[in-house]
Amino acid sequence: MEAKIMRRIITIDKDKCDGCGLCVEACHEGAIRMIDGKAELVSESYCDGLGDCIGECPRGAITFEEREASPYDEEAVKKNMASACSSGCPGTMARSMGGDAADRKEPPLGKPEGAVKRESALRNWPVQLSLIPENAPYLSGSHLVIAADCSAMAHPDFHRSFLGDGKVCLMGCPKLDDAGAYRDKLARIMAAHSPKAVTVIHMEVPCCGGMVRLVESAIEEAKADLDYTRVKIAIEGGELERESTRYRFSS
Incomplete structure (x- = not known):
């Protein structure tokens, strides 16, 4: 059985959580997920205790506490994030910019007439x-x-x-x-x-x-x-x- 240590870790007040999901996007370790419409810490070993999620919570539902918890496991986090990204990370969601493709006029190939050459x-x-x-x-x-x-x-x-x-x-x-x-x-x-x-x-x-x-x-x-x-x-x-x-x- 894995020995626990005293360290800083987040705690989530589900009564305050409104299910916005901002903390899930802010957590770079994948330690938080939305379960039944509420944010939940899914694994102590994923939480690094830095608290990026705290600043994103609009309801003050996330706080720090000092308690016995499983040590932070960087290798487990990497595997968790690799699995999560295979099903779509928030920052890698495909987006189309500038309206529908049918409505966009593609620029002609080559240098447009009258264009000014810019130096690096x-x-x-x-x-x-x-x-x-x-x-x-x-x-x-x-x-x-x-x-x-x-x-x-x-x-x-x-x-x-x-x-x-x-x-x-x-x-x-x-x-x-x-x-x-x-x-x-x-x-x-x-x-x-x-x-x-x-x-x-x-x-x-x-x-x-x-x-x-x-x-x-x-x-x-x-x-x-x-x-x-x-x-x-x-x-x-x-x-x-x-x-x-x-x-x-x-x-």
């Missing part, structure tokens, strides 16, 4: 976060643009809107890649190179919120003084939210 604003390579050398000189005092992979495909003018002026582009997927390794690497980069600003760009789908959390965690771990901007992109390509703040740790 990309100023560094590679862009994949896992491949970025931590000692790259262009990182020092830079403006880091840390983007979820899908955002550049969804936003129709990504280069002109977010790059340029020597900004350094770093990209990755918080769901499919190693988010913990990304957080640690970003913390080391920020501590070593003192970037002047960080812009994080993420999609509106729940799984993409992990990019925001890992970037903010890296800033706090590095105790980096910088300007911070968070931009949320809609699947249809528009900008949904933009928030800016200043991190200051030094006196």
Whole structure:
């Protein structure tokens, strides 16, 4: 029998739960499911105790408690999520943009008459976060643009809107890649190179919120003084939210 340990874990008040399902989408471990119209913790070993679901609950039905519980099991979570995604993850639901296909006029092949050629604003390579050398000189005092992979495909003018002026582009997927390794690497980069600003760009789908959390965690771990901007992109390509703040740790 698996030994239980004292740790922080969520608890759900079913009397308060209205069945909206937002917590299910926010839980990246698949620990919560809707059962008979109510949210329910299906396995203690899936819950990492970080509480992403708490902020999404509009009824205050989810809280933390410190109690004996099964240890968090990362391998079990991976198997659970693989099984769940085979039947459709919230963020991978197929969508058709711009109305019915029959109503859309497809653009002609080739360059449209009178179109202006745009130059790439990309100023560094590679862009994949896992491949970025931590000692790259262009990182020092830079403006880091840390983007979820899908955002550049969804936003129709990504280069002109977010790059340029020597900004350094770093990209990755918080769901499919190693988010913990990304957080640690970003913390080391920020501590070593003192970037002047960080812009994080993420999609509106729940799984993409992990990019925001890992970037903010890296800033706090590095105790980096910088300007911070968070931009949320809609699947249809528009900008949904933009928030800016200043991190200051030094006196």
